[in-house]
Amino acid sequence: MFRALLRGAAAGAAGTTALNAVTYLDMAVRARPASSTPQQSVEVLAQKLGHPVPGEGERHENRLAGLGPLNGIAVGVGIGAVAGLLRPVLARLSLPVGATVIGAAALAAANIPMKRLGVSDPATWSAADWVSDVVPHAAFGLVTHATLRAGSPSSAVAAAAAGKAATAAPARTVTAASRKALTAASRKAFTAVPRGAFTAVPRRTFAAVPAKAAVIEARGKALAAAAAARKAAGSRTAGSASFRADSSPTDDSTQR
Incomplete structure (x- = not known):
């Protein structure tokens, strides 16, 4: 709130x-005298508050000549402070509309007190x-409205977003180009492989590997069992042959 x-x-x-620059420019162009209503408003207001402006003659007039513009500056700064509090609402208005609203508020703040104090009646003013x-x-x-819009957070956020989008655009372009190049290279690599390279291998090759391994293992076990059987049969045959040799008659008398 304080910052606002x-x-x-x-x-x-x-x-x-x-405001002061335009007023002095008008005085210089039309050679008109300065308005005395600001000084008169300060003098009447001070008298009503019970604190009249001190001094007499020229000293009194000089003080009023200084207090009148100071009062106008205070009113302008005060209206700007109120507009700062209402900035979230005023910032949504376009520049012409916002300028009209703030300008009308400043015009009312300057003329209504003059009317109430009896210093001047705007109804009697000429067109000039x-x-x-x-x-x-x-x-x-x-x-005032342009200054408020220039310092509003929404404009700063919009500028930051625009800068971010501008810096991110080249990155997106490079990424898209890289993806396009990679896609083209991949297509070229796959098209370079012969068409029958993948279809030349039978589909059942990888599926038949576990079955063939089981068959080979079973055959090995059968061969080992057959070898063991033959070895056992051979040992039995040799034993029976030696038994027949030992029991055969070798004595001539026995043979007779």
Whole structure:
């Protein structure tokens, strides 16, 4: 909130500078005298508050000549501070609409007190008087609203988003180009392989490997069992032959 007040006050100060510049430019172009209503408003208000402006004669007039513009600066800065508090709403308005709203508020803040204090009645002003009053306040509203919009967070966020998008665009372009190049290289690599390279291998080859391994293992076990059987049969045959040799008659007398 305090920052919003400060930003609004700064915007109001910028608007007040524009108001004074346009007012002095009008005085220089049309050679008109300065308005005495600001000094008169300060004098009447001070008297009503019970604190009249001190001094007599020229000293009194000089003090009023200084207090009148100071009062206008205070009003301009105050309106800017209020606009700073309402910045989330005013920032959504376009520049012409926002400038009109703030300028009308400043015009009312300057003329209504004069009417209430009896210093001047705007209803009796001429067209030239209204132009001299409306144009400077329009400049105040324009500069104040433009300053508030320039310092609003939404504009800063939008600028940051635009910068981020601008920096991210080349990266997206490079990525897309890289993907395109990789896709082209992959297609070229696959098309370089002969068409029958993958179909030349029978489909059942990998599926038949476990079955063939089981068959080979079973055959090995059968051969080992057959060899063991033959070895056992051979040992039995040799034993029976030796038994027949030992039991055969070798004595001649026995043979006779």
